[in-house]
Amino acid sequence: NLRQSTMEDVVRTYVPAESLEELWDLAALQRVLKDEWQLEIDLEGEVDKSDSITDHDIVDKVVAAADAHFQAKLDYVGAEQFTPFMRMVLLQAIDSHWREHLAALDYLRQGIHLRGYAQKNPKQEYKREAFELFSQLLGLVKMEVTRLLMTVRIQSQEQVTQAAEEIEAR
Numbered sequence: 001n002l003r004q005s006t007m008e009d010v011v012r013t014y015v016p017a018e019s020l021e022e023l024w025d026l027a028a029l030q031r032v033l034k035d036e037w038q039l040e041i042d043l044e045g046e047v048d049k050s051d052s053i054t055d056h057d058i059v060d061k062v063v064a065a066a067d068a069h070f071q072a073k074l075d076y077v078g079a080e081q082f083t084p085f086m087r088m089v090l091l092q093a094i095d096s097h098w099r100e101h102l103a104a105l106d107y108l109r110q111g112i113h114l115r116g117y118a119q120k121n122p123k124q125e126y127k128r129e130a131f132e133l134f135s136q137l138l139g140l141v142k143m144e145v146t147r148l149l150m151t152v153r154i155q156s157q158e159q160v161t162q163a164a165e166e167i168e169a170r
Contacts, residue, residue, distance in 0.1 A: 006146040007066045101137045
């Protein structure tokens with residue numbers, strides 16, 4: 001679910017929902033998918049080949065490619081080996097961002113009394129802004145975890161040994 005939601009968010013940045021094909025920035029989307037997510041998809045070719053492709057089709061193609069990319073990693077390592085790693089990545093991201101979130105809430109609490117001067121209820125403003133901060137926290141965790149799990153490089157023990165020897169030789 002995290003991967004699907006994140007990929008949809010990435011696609012929607014370049015292919016707005018219910019928009020015309022002329023508004024799509026497929027070249028930039030392909031570049032971002034390749035550089036940041038290690039996904040190579042020929043979206044421009046797909047659009048050129050198709051007579052009537054929709055923004056939902058683009059989202060579906062990107063999500064399917066991301067799922068296949070992730071499944072290849074999972075098949076290579078095995079679910080019993082990769083699951084603890086995924087859990088550790090998720091907990092680490094939540095932990096680090098939660099600390100930042102608490103600091104932001106403390107900062108918000110210190111300055112919320114100023115909302116009274118603007119004829120606003122400070123308690124309601126705090127609730128609203130704290131909810132916005134929490135939504136940002138969830139988005140950051142989702143994006144960071146998905147990016148790390150999609151871009152992690154899995155190497156065999158021989159590859160690790162060879163890389164260590166090359167580093168020592170330098």
